[in-house]
Amino acid sequence: MAALAAKWAAVIAMLAPVLSCAGQEGGVCSANAKALFLQHEFAAAQAELQGCVARDTNDNASWELLGLTLASEGDKEGARADLVRALSAVPESREFRINLAVFLAKNGRIDEADEAIQPLLGSSGDANLDRLIGYIRMQQHEEREAITWFERALQQAPDSVETLYRLGFAYHSVGDLEKAAALYRQVLELDPDQFSARLQLGKLLLLEGDYGKAEQELTRASRIRPDYPSTWRYLSEAQLFMGKSQAALASARTAVDRGSQDPRNYYQLGTVLTHLGENQAANAELEIMQKLRASRRWLPPDSPED
């Protein structure tokens, strides 16, 4: 449930800039609902909006906001239907189009999102749009193109934490670790509690062999999101390299505790136990890892925004 909430918090964060435009296309009925929505009072917003559209089935702004509300509540099909309905009624609405594309992209319907955004590709000067296209390109594994879009977005909004992070992650994805680290650092200067940037920076430092700094970053990340298993796994790695075996053991155990279905966490625990000479215990953990690995190919992403 916490993961779901976190996911939708991320969606809302991404939508927030365009939400300010919601309601401009239609009547005033949705104004109160919009306020409720922005306060994350989704159930109340939904009730309000359902009243609006019952009174006026052509209140497209309310349909739009209802779609966003349902998305926030996890009703994907309902959300999609309402967002599509709103856009169909007002196809020239840039905001509706962006909202639909964001929703589709965030729900893994990348090709549909790409299609929805096509009419806007020629337009320029909108950082949110450029960032969204960058995000879609990332999901399509077109990282180089994504970098171009994120950089465009950044020119218009140089202090956008979201864009800086995504650009950093795109550079990270193509292996340009130096640029990625610089961007993560920039994010953290603006928002020291940006969890994903903190985690990714820790991972980069780990890769580069700067174990001390990696440990610092990952420790801070673990304080921001103590529930996130991969943070503890990487922290354990850093601690092991630093010779802090007992701390590494504790972190690896926490990773397993928080992410009991991820074979990598058992691998790290097994590695630490091997290092400690506890071969029997290590083998037991590594066996669990092998079994989990055999039963699933998919591994959870390292950060909630990946």
Added chain:
Amino acid sequence: MPALAALCLAAVSALPQKLPEAFVAVNPHDAGIGFVHRNGGTGAKEMIETMGSGCAIADFDNDGLADIFFVNGAAVPSLKKDNATFSNRLYHNLGNFHFVDVTEKAGVAGDGYGMGVAVGDYNNDGFEDIYVTGFGHNQLLRNRGDGTFEDVTARAGVAGGGWSTSAAFVDYDRDGFLDLVVARYVQYTVGTGPYCGDKARGWRSYCLPDQFLPSSLLLYHNNGNGTFSDVTDEAGLGGIKVNGLGIRIVDIDGDGWPDIVVASDRTRNLLFHNQHGKFEEIGTTAGLGYSNDGVARAGMGVDAADVNVDGRPDIAIADFESEGTALFINQGGLSFRDEAGLRGVLEPSFPYVGFGLRIFDFDNDGFPDLMVANGHVLDDITRYRHDMTWAQPVLLLHNDQGKFVPVPVAGADAQPLKLVGRGLATGDLTNSGRLDVVISQNDGAPVLLRNEAGRDMNSISLRLIGTRSNRDGFGTRVEAKIDGRVWTSEVTPSGSYMSSSDPRVVIGMGRALQVESLRLSWPSGTTQELRGLAAGYIYTIRERQGLSRPEAAKKFER
């Protein structure tokens, strides 16, 4: 860092770092090499078509010049070499990068769908024999010593089965005869694979190995009478199934017993630790099985060398795009740690799909460098990834005091050499004391790279002849003391991807004029020492106990 390593790094740092031109790409046709790999692709996207094949560099006729052998595919789905364009090819080296095709005379055209090649003198008669792996069955070709080969597969009992990839000759029990280890990939049947790719758009593409079951290795013990026995299970290799692609023989703990490293594609890499002729698989606990964070990467080619000059062999494994080539640094105590990021290997290798890989000192400065032949597995990758291509640049990383720095393969001004790289073998094709490179491409012509680097650096080359040990001297540990630094290596042609390299050991010496002492620890237990070997020679050394002299010394041709 151990004190010795620090000292050595300081000594070598004085060497010039300018690297104007590493290699010159020689047109294969100009060199007399008309081989073109054919994968037999028909559009059905059978997985065997995308794996390419290996190549080998070895002196098959003992004329002192290393020859080249290429493995080829076959028609699909018949898996038959139904015309000469599917033949494996042997090229006799005439010197100065001129070769002549002797395939027909030698009788090595082969049959079936070929994959990899291993070279070794299994019967200790002084002539290098050839083992060709393939999809369905393998082939052992005994070198008669008169320029012809005899197919002895059935008598030797090494036909294998399934989908064999890399193989290596290794005297794992140190009885003086080369045994044979074979990696196998997935369990696959032509014509029955699932539809992979984007069916809605009609884009049929090659499948990932995850769609199929993995396979076990094969280990054949050489009985010393021309036959082999399958000892896979009793030696401890049975029952462990992975998608095996690369094999490197290396004594990771310096105990004199050769260990086996297997690079595996999206299943864990294996490390079979040799305990006096019995193996224990310790890849995962040794830290080689997975990435540092527990991911089974797409291991293809594998090689080993002491990259940080601490006397212990380190291991590199080429992986898939967005994974980067792994560089496992040997920590001692049967423990490795991937330091690819720390040592500059990760970043330049990150965008590419790596296959053939060798760690060798291309500029003879005393530090082993890294070369990776890249090329995507999907010939239609641009449909899915606009920023990806099937052909990808060859990667050359110069070892700059323990850190790797990308350098142009063929000169700073040249275009990057983009290939659908698969096999990669190194060897001194001109007896110049510099290691040249042959890269095989999938469904294309090979590439010959003539070494132009290190012309003003010194080196020696060693050709070993075992007497009590196997005649090739495979498994011999070499320790050369040069300017106070001890350079270590092992004699083996194994490593890379489905390929076999020149077994002669070339030792880069920087500006040093002589090797102060050379210590050879043979598999038989013989310890041999030679002193004051001058730079610029190929030394032939016969196995003898104690202090001795080379049997022959031949000046480099430069």
